[in-house]
Amino acid sequence: MVLLVFSIAGMLAMWLDRKITARLQFRVGPPWYQNFADLVKLTGKETLIPEKANIFMFVTAPVLGVIATTVAGTVILLVFKKQVSFPADAILILYLLTIPSLAIILGGSASGNVLAAVGTSREMKLLLGYELPFACSLVISAVKSGATTSLSNIIQFQQQNGAILGSFSGVIGFVIGVIALQGKLGFVPFDLAEAEGEIAGGSLIEYSGLLLGLFKLTKAILLVTGPLFLISLYMGGINLSSASGIIAGILKYVLILVLFILIKNTNPRLRIDQALRLFWGWLTLSGIAGILLAIAGW
């Protein structure tokens, strides 16, 4: 059920991405059902498994990604809906959101292709790169809401005292979170792991049919859960009990999504060393500065 809701929302988000990209390039762009058609088509295609592949890992990796993103989404939805929460569930979501990248790494290295190996090594470095600033972003939000890592406490704090995005350190944390999530989603400044031009799809090069569809689905679901996580950390979450709350939530989500798409369309791809320098240099430093500011109460 949750999987279905998240897949549909994710597919529509992917369509929005393609449509806005097309409009920015003065094109018309695909119709709204495009990504559904892609997925249905991929289920009907032949699934090839390369000779050199480790079959077990090759088949499990995409399933793992879908499961992890769906579980992360379920935890966030539960917090929104029933305020059910347990200590440190924000950290749980942080971990769950790394699994899609791990799935790509596993699948890429199990497929026994040289180009996939190049893509995988880039994905690994990228993963090491963006996790650090993303964790900084989480810590800023946690410190601001009174040193708690429970997502419902963070949301309750924001409902009483206004969104964390309104404060100085909150803005820093939000910007870092958006850029790190851009890397997590593999959107353009950081799409070097699946660079179509040079390494022909990177880690996903050997995937076809249903398994490729599962990877696309993972990405679609991640496109929903990632921004929802940011919304709950910095924009006060989504109130699912009233219609106005749901509409406000959708607006917040679309705002973050459009931000992603604009960053994607206005930046060229970074090399891996540039991406790492950005993540470990500027973003982590400003993350630490943000944590200090948050402790100082700014």
Add this chain to the structure above:
Amino acid sequence: MNLKTKALKKSLWVYHMSGGSCNNCDIEILDCLTPKFDIERFGIVLVGSPRHADVLLCTGIVNKKCVERVKEVYKQTAKPCVVVAIGACACSGGIFREGYQMGGPLDKIIPVDVYIPGCPPKPEAMIAGIVKVLEKLK
């Protein structure tokens, strides 16, 4: 016509392979993706790997070195797939018909479904070819 075929017709992913072409057809293929023609409207995108492809576009006389490669790429493509020969060279050999390096034309090597002649074919001709591909998928 079942749902999967319908979906396939709405989302053709194209892998573009060059069998020793002069690059003119390849440029015209990319023209189809520009704002003027914009075939992403119909769900057509270029992909980087034959594993993802539904349509194989082949340009150029397939020269003797390329014959094995073209066969290999065709084997690697996930079926069902449609093979399209683009340009006079891939269709018949064109002006290189008598050349010593001639290994093709394409339909001697792999089964071809749609031929788009021209040197190079216009983007309009390619869109007409796509329509023929769609008819073929019925």
